[in-house]
Amino acid sequence: MTPEIFQQHILDWFDQHGRKDLPWQRDINPYRVWISEIMLQQTQVATVIPYFNRFMARFPNVASLADAPIDEVLQYWSGLGYYARARNLHRAARTIIENGGKFPTTIETVQALPGIGRSTAGAILSIACRQSHPILDGNVKRVLARFHGVHGWSGDSKINKRLWEISARLTPLQRTADYTQAMMDMGATLCTRTKPKCECCPLNSACYAWREDKVAELPSPKPRKIIPVKQSFWLLLRNENNQILLEKRPPAGIWGGLWSLPEFENLDELRRWCQERGFATGSMRKLPGQRHTFSHYHLDYTAVIANCENRNNCVMEASATVWYKTSQIESLGLPAPIKRLLQEQYIEENDDENG
Template sequence: MKPLNWKEDFRGALTGWYRAEKRDLPWRRTRNPYHIWISEVMLQQTRVDTVIPYYARFTERFSDMKELAYAPEEELMKMWEGLGYYSRARNLQSAVREAYETYGEVPADPEKFGKLKGVGPYTEGAVMSIAYGIPAPAVDGNVMRVLSRVLLIDEDIAKPKTRRIFEEAVMELIDKDDPSSFNQGLMELGAVVCTPRRPKCLLCPVRELCGAYHEGREEELPVKSKKKKQQSFPHIVIAVHDGEGRWLMEQRPEDGLLAGMWQFPTAETADPEEAVRIVSERHGLTVGPIDEAVRFRHVFTHRIWEVTAYTASVPDGGTPEGRSGWFRPEELDTLTLPNPTKKVRSALGI
């Protein structure tokens, strides 16, 4: 049984703990809404330690909205290279451009901000509360884990409709005077104390108000149904070089997985002969014979690539057809390369 004024106690304990114990992260040293927006997009499905150097480089290069809004896409993607989920970068640029052209700034209005391309409920709530102090729910996995334990919520957090329950819970509890510290406190608590496994309950500032702690259910919650098993797809990569030491690179389509990025010629097949035929026809070159170089698995969010990479020589070179070209090893650094391509490049010592 929670005390009568438990919500006030919860707010005070959480925000006080956050102000005293929060990690010193670069995006927490600014109130610039644009920079906070960048950090929130980068942090989606990406570890904090990974994001820190990207955030520093990105905000230095694209220091204001105009810089990012009109940056060449190739430069944008090169700056994002290695962070993954590349559609985030394109959507961010599109939304920043729309905000800059329409409002001249990041609008301090949840409805206007939330209508920008790629701005979902979490990003909307995070930026509005952190940058502008507007009470708004910012519900991510950390927040759902914390509140499912505190409030004994048994709903499956993997179901999209469940998010609404947690958004309503946040708005019941949020500190109207300091929504920034409250929302970030929930996120921080989930990241460093109320972890998925073996939560550090003895270090938790709100354990006395936590239903799961008192009932010994902290390991049971949250309820989360298992994801569908990822499908595996065979991919054959043929790293083709000419007599001048140049390598054939092709650009992926503008839509879909790894859109617009550059790779060694790749065919979605397990048959090497078929791959040679596909690559030869695609680029108008006679490719072969091939030598196996490396095998590996690359795991994406929803699929797995089973990659076998070969090398092949086209001594006379020629002019490749389609979205492709010959590049010297040092020129590959100017291209935006996905991680599977980087793995092949590393294996070949290019």
């Protein structure tokens, strides 16, 4: 199948079945497409839609995002995960303002912004500026690997290079925005990781994986390795005013820049920390352990509830450690499992009081 015929099949399918009314497909401009592309990285469309709408209502343009404090940006991102994406958005917005305030329109300048790789830059300029650039996100990799019979994990440099070459060869000069959206839609709705709808695919007559019955084998998975498990104890400390002690996490690393509960490797460390700050540990209560999974490890955590009867006797040395009222929980940038834990605790307490 020639590139021209491939493109025509993709565009004909898009005209009939492609998604054309997603929030970021209205009032298209580079800023809106940029925000949507970053949110959609490793996150499903249905999850992104409400976050995108809230984010755009608060930060409708580059200037409003650049002017906002990072804490507020993280608050609007809270629950989407991969928080480095939000920090990079904020850094990039400030970079754009420092360079005149207009979103760049060349592939080199867009790709130079924090958090934007080659594929994301290509998608932004293809969709928002009608420029012809190849993309290679996870959905497109899957379509191309199956159609062309590319065996091998895409994280391998040789395989990745081959897929980029294929994507560049197939990307048209005309209707690039529609083609780019169509390729992403194909991977998201037809050529899915599991249970693909091959019988509905406009490419199936020439697809290697369909013809050779290798759809389940392609794309080749990442070589498996054992995911490590880390243990953590979280201290949910409350004072007599029903305030919770929260810590600001370092700007880099897991949950960077978010507010979190004090975290410890074991109970002994937690108890020592409590004793050094002047409150008794006898009132502690452990909650059942839970697991939160990141991309590269499992975190098994146990929340420990304790009361500080007199906060004036609790020595708080860290400047990033603050007492917050329970009513402020919803307005803070919190990691999803911690926000859920706090919500559960206070919903339970309110139910008990009302019952």
